[in-house]
Amino acid sequence: MSTTLEPEGTYEGVSAYHYDNTAxxxxxxxxxxxxxxxxxxxxxxxxxxRGFWVVTDGEAVQTALQDWRTFSSSSVTxxxxxxxxLWIPEMLDPPVHTQWRRxxxxxxxxxxxxxxxxxxRQAAVELIDELAATGGADVLDGFARRFPxxxxxxxMGLPEEDLDTFLDxxxxxxxxxxxxxxxxxxxxxxxxxxxxxxxEQIASRRQTPRDDLLSHAMTWTIDGGPVSDEDLHAFCILMxxxxxDTVPISVGWALHHYATHPGQRAEIIADPSLIPxxxxxxxxxxxxxxxxxxxxxxxxxxxxxxxxxxxxxxxxAVSNRDPDRYENPLDxxxxxxxxNHIAFGSGPHRCLGSHLAxxxxxxxxxxxxxxxxxxxxxxxxxxxxxxxMYGIKSLRLDW
Numbered sequence: 001m002s003t004t005l006e007p008e009g010t011y012e013g014v015s016a017y018h019y020d021n022t023a024x025x026x027x028x029x030x031x032x033x034x035x036x037x038x039x040x041x042x043x044x045x046x047x048x049x050r051g052f053w054v055v056t057d058g059e060a061v062q063t064a065l066q067d068w069r070t071f072s073s074s075s076v077t078x079x080x081x082x083x084x085x086l087w088i089p090e091m092l093d094p095p096v097h098t099q100w101r102r103x104x105x106x107x108x109x110x111x112x113x114x115x116x117x118x119x120x121r122q123a124a125v126e127l128i129d130e131l132a133a134t135g136g137a138d139v140l141d142g143f144a145r146r147f148p149x150x151x152x153x154x155x156m157g158l159p160e161e162d163l164d165t166f167l168d169x170x171x172x173x174x175x176x177x178x179x180x181x182x183x184x185x186x187x188x189x190x191x192x193x194x195x196x197x198x199x200e201q202i203a204s205r206r207q208t209p210r211d212d213l214l215s216h217a218m219t220w221t222i223d224g225g226p227v228s229d230e231d232l233h234a235f236c237i238l239m240x241x242x243x244x245d246t247v248p249i250s251v252g253w254a255l256h257h258y259a260t261h262p263g264q265r266a267e268i269i270a271d272p273s274l275i276p277x278x279x280x281x282x283x284x285x286x287x288x289x290x291x292x293x294x295x296x297x298x299x300x301x302x303x304x305x306x307x308x309x310x311x312x313x314x315x316x317a318v319s320n321r322d323p324d325r326y327e328n329p330l331d332x333x334x335x336x337x338x339x340n341h342i343a344f345g346s347g348p349h350r351c352l353g354s355h356l357a358x359x360x361x362x363x364x365x366x367x368x369x370x371x372x373x374x375x376x377x378x379x380x381x382x383x384x385x386x387x388x389m390y391g392i393k394s395l396r397l398d399w
Contacts, residue, residue, distance in 0.1 A: 005037065011045035012305050019046035019054060020387070021078070021290055021313065022177040027256075027383035030390045031286070031317055035330070038318040043302035048178060052078040052292070052311035053304045058322035060302040061314045064293060066347035068093050071293035071312060073349055078292040078313045080184065085191050087238035088231055094348055096223065100235075103220045104352050107213055113355040116151075120359055123150045124367045132371050136378055136398040143368075144251035144395075145244075148360050152243030156236070157212025158201065169194050170244045175386040191237060198236040202229055213239070242353055246289070247360050249391035253286035254279070254365060256395055257332060259377045267334060269369050274334040279361045281332040284341035287320040288390035291345065316342055375399035 005017040021030075034056070037044070042057040055061050064071045073091050075081050083091075089100035106112065127143050127150075137143075145167055153160050172181075172190035181187055201214060206229075209215040217235060220227050227235075258265040268274045292313045295306045306312055320341045321329045344351035351357065377383075378396035385392050 005033070008047060011047075011051070014043065014045050014304055015041060016045040016047055018048060019044070020048045020178055021315075022387040023179070024177060024384055024387050024393070027385055027392065030288075030385060030387070031321065034315055034317045035321060038322070043304040045304070046078075046313070049079045050081070052313055053301075053306055054313040054315070055302045055304065056315065056318045057302040058319035058325060061316065061319045062342055062346045064301060064312065064314050065291065065342070065345060065349070068348050070296055070299055071314075072296050073097070073293060075294040075311065076292050078311045079178065081294055081309065081311050084188065085237070086234040087241070088234040089352075090238050090349060091234075097348060099222050101348070101352065103217075103222075107216065108352050108356055110355050113359050116356070117359060117363070119154065120151055121363050121367065123147055124360075124363050125371075128367055128371045132399075136396060138394050138396050139255055140248070140252050140392060140395050144255065144364075145248040147251065147364060148247035149244050151356075151360060152240070155213050155243070156201075156239065157205075157210050157214060162197075166240065166244055170241060173241060174245055174388055175391070177387050194237050194240060195233045198233055198240075199229070201236070202232050242351075245389065245391070246351075246353075247357050249288050249389060250283060250286070250357070250361055251364050252392040252395055253288075254282045254361070255368070255375075255397065256377070256383075256392060257282060257286070258365075258369075259375055259397055261332070262376075264332065264334070265369070265373075268365070269373050272366060272369075275362055275365050276358075277336060277339060278332065278334040279358060279365060280339040280341065281334060281336060282361070283343035284320045284326075284339070285330060285332050286390075287316040287341070287343045289343070289345070290315045290317075290388070291349075316345070372399050 005019060008016045008018060010016055038056040043053060043055045046052050046054055055064060072093055075083050076091055077083060089097050092100065124147055127147050131137050131142050146163065149163050149166065150160060153163065169190045172186050176186055205215045205218060214236065217227060217232060268278050290313060292311050295308055295310045295312060297308050299306050320343060323329050326338060344354040375397045378398045381396055383392065
């Protein structure tokens, strides 16, 4: 994938390109392309699928994410303004979203997350110790994907033997390109399979509740009534995707970064107190989430004449790598004082699981470098990343 785009002309006076965010590419190519585009445009029109707007002004991205009345979360996929599926609470707007958020906040509060640290640390240690004696491995399959997924499955009370099936579903839902799945049939098939799986889990909890998040959610009241099985399905699908994809992607970027920056690695090994800021910097520099919103009214943003019903793509990377916000914005600096990034989003839909994600990332870096401090990228591999959410496809390290 080239980091440059060839213009197709204009659309309502704004530059138009065939910009396909679902396409994979060489490692780092998505971030490089966003950097290049943001240096030239505040926004543009993509002609992919039915067409959508793309905002590349960092401040405007954050403004749109905070303005839920104008930029609705009823659709969060730029290619699909009228989705046949619902992810709860991500695809809800206030005030219903607020009710879900308040109830979930108890489960993901700082104190609730802190209580899980021993379990989180034990899971990381077990996986890293299994790898340490091998001398090298694909660390994404061996650690980055399995570690947070174990935590998620324990949180939801799910059998860990289903882990590999879950990871396959996540790939089909989030990482297939437009060319691979032009009618989204494979994505919808995976969503259907996940829904069927959770239907069984919901039926089981209805009969015999347990001490897990799914059982807790069954006791909640939304809009004055109990949560329906349909809404529980939608909630479980979102939780499963959030728990199985985002932290693994960040762990992968962190391990690649420190494998290729041995001087910085030596810094955090010598002074582990730098790790929390190092985690924030990895999240900021390698921001991989590209939300979309559906306009509820005609509005101009970043020079784009958006019409009601249009989809608007809001890449977090253009804000987190904005030279107007950060000095040397592309550098991971564990001593940086300004860490007000929006890698977890902004506004009412800011990631509810950010406290758990931070704990998992901090533990991952601490325990990895305690046990495998000297590692490098294995030779003779073509490093590529996925589209949609920019995760490394595979990463073999030697130690």
